[in-house]
Amino acid sequence: xxxxxxxxxxxxxxxxxxxxxxxxxxxxxxxxxxxxxxxxxxxxxxxxxxxxxxxxxxxxxxxxxxxxxxxxxxxxxxxxxxxxxxxxxxxxxxxxxxxxxxxxxxxxxxxxxxxxxxxxxxxxxxxxxxxxxxxxxxxxxxxxxxxxxxxxxxxxxxxxxxxxxxxxxxxxxxxxxxxxxxxxxxxxxxxxxxxxxxxxxxxxxxxxxxxxxxxxxxxxxxxxxxxxxxxxxxxxxxxxxxxxxxxxxxxxxxxxxxxxxxxxxxxxxxxxxxxxxxxxxxxxxxxxxxxxxxxxxxxxxxxxxxxxxxxxxxxxxxxxxxxxxxxxxxxxxxxxxxxxxxxxxxxxxxxxxx
Numbered sequence: 001x002x003x004x005x006x007x008x009x010x011x012x013x014x015x016x017x018x019x020x021x022x023x024x025x026x027x028x029x030x031x032x033x034x035x036x037x038x039x040x041x042x043x044x045x046x047x048x049x050x051x052x053x054x055x056x057x058x059x060x061x062x063x064x065x066x067x068x069x070x071x072x073x074x075x076x077x078x079x080x081x082x083x084x085x086x087x088x089x090x091x092x093x094x095x096x097x098x099x100x101x102x103x104x105x106x107x108x109x110x111x112x113x114x115x116x117x118x119x120x121x122x123x124x125x126x127x128x129x130x131x132x133x134x135x136x137x138x139x140x141x142x143x144x145x146x147x148x149x150x151x152x153x154x155x156x157x158x159x160x161x162x163x164x165x166x167x168x169x170x171x172x173x174x175x176x177x178x179x180x181x182x183x184x185x186x187x188x189x190x191x192x193x194x195x196x197x198x199x200x201x202x203x204x205x206x207x208x209x210x211x212x213x214x215x216x217x218x219x220x221x222x223x224x225x226x227x228x229x230x231x232x233x234x235x236x237x238x239x240x241x242x243x244x245x246x247x248x249x250x251x252x253x254x255x256x257x258x259x260x261x262x263x264x265x266x267x268x269x270x271x272x273x274x275x276x277x278x279x280x281x282x283x284x285x286x287x288x289x290x291x292x293x294x295x296x297x298x299x300x301x302x303x304x305x306x307x308x309x310x311x312x313x314x315x316x317x318x319x320x321x322x323x324x325x326x327x328x329x330x331x332x333x334x335x336x337x338x339x340x341x342x343x344x345x346x347x348x349x350x351x352x353x354x
Contacts, residue, residue, distance in 0.1 A: 043067070081107040085114040091130035108184035109170065116169035116290070120150060136171035138285045138303050142278065151277070156346055158256035159269070160276040165284040172289045176296035191215050207291075231294050238286070238293035241304040245283050248311045252276055255318045255331045262325045269321065275314035282307030 040046065045066040049059065083089060083099055088110065092099050102110055118141060122129050131144040142163070145151070151161035173179050178188070190201045191214035208215035209231060212224040220227055256272055286292060286303045293300050322328070336342035343350060 081111050083107070083110055083114060085128075087119070087128040087130055088114050088117075091132045095132050095135070105182060105184055108186035109173070109179070112185040112189075113170035116167055118166050118168040118171060118285075120145075120152070120166075123150075132171075136168075136174050138282055141168075141171075141285075142281055155253060155276070155280075158253040158273065158276050159260065160253075160256070160273040160280075162277060163281045163284070165281065165288040167288050167290060168285055169289045169291065169295070172285075172292040172299060173295040175299040176294075178295070188215050191218075234297040235293040238297065238300050238304065241301060241308070242283065242287055245279075245304055245308045245311060248308060248315070249276075249280055249283060250336065251331075251333065252279070252311050252314045252318070254333060255315060255322075258331045259318050259321050259325070262322060262327055264321050264325065268324070272314050272317050272321070275310045275317065279307045279310040279314060282310070 047064055047066060049062045049064060081104070089099050092102075092110075099110065117130055119128050119130050121127065131141045133144055134140040145163055150163075152164040153162050154160070155162050170185075173185065186201060188208040189205050190203060191208075191211060193200055193202045193214070202211070202214070209228055212227055216227045217224065222230075253276065256269065256276065259269065259272070282303045286300045286307070289295070322331070334341075334345045336345055
């Protein structure tokens with residue numbers, strides 16, 4: 001009798017234990033479904049791409065994940081363009097052009113300026129700062145950096161405190177004829193697309209030359225080939241002047257090192273270092289921008305020409321310094337005709353850097 005009651009008790013315990021275990025599993029499954037539901041409806045979205053606006057990057061029918069919290073502080077239902085980057089908002093405020101006053105057309109360029117702009121990291125807190133307080137020109141930003149004593153690095157050969165341009169696309173574009181006529185970045189790089197049941201801006205951001213009929217030819221009536229060659233002509237002219245400046249800059253840095261090695265004093269080299277800083281800043285500013293030779297061809301030519309002038313001025317000062325130290329010959333130039341030879345000359349071991 002006792003054994004029978006014991007067996008019934010054990011079976012009852014096993015049954016309760018099994019149901020508890022099943023309930024534990026059920027709670028886990030329910031929790032997973034609840035979490036997945038909440039995440040899918042309030043945190044992320046798994047969406048199917050309905051159109052070809054981003055081909056060939058994202059194709060019709062592809063699935064993409066989106067963050068529903070990305071614009072938690074904004075109103076995503078209005079579809080209005082917004083600038084969430086505080087450093088751009090601050091820069092516009094400092095230059096007296098608050099973002100609140102920006103027109104819809106200007107916003108189509110300012111949204112691009114959040115990335116395609118010259119910037120630096122503030123030394124103490126490492127925050128991004130746009131040096132626009134005095135304007136967008138190469139001289140205005142140079143003056144800004146000079147006032148705060150900023151430099152990105154010291155040149156290994158010449159010892160000049162250098163500035164490294166990031167990609168001042170927005171700034172140079174504002175100096176070109178298209179921006180002055182009110183054309184935004186979006187009209188050329190995200191042209192309007194019309195389909196049978198909808199119209200939208202193409203989000204496959206690319207060169208306007210890839211879709212001339214939707215970009216250039218909406219205003220210009222020349223053939224696609226004529227318009228394309230016009231762009232290439234402007235680019236080639238800028239490249240020609242850029243190459244000349246590069247060669248002279250390289251010589252100037254090497255000559256500056258030669259002067260240091262011959263015993264040049266700091267006060268003798270001070271004007272040289274300033275000129276080299278200015279010259280290379282202009283070279284970098286002109287070539288670091290995507291499409292600058294087309295966006296603002298006249299300004300790019302002016303910047304490169306001024307850079308070449310300052311480089312030659314630096315070389316003349318170096319020559320005078322060397323004369324004072326008893327050297328009046330041509331400075332011997334190393335063979336830096338290839339990347340490998342140039343790296344070897346400056347002591348850069350790429351394998352150890354990887």
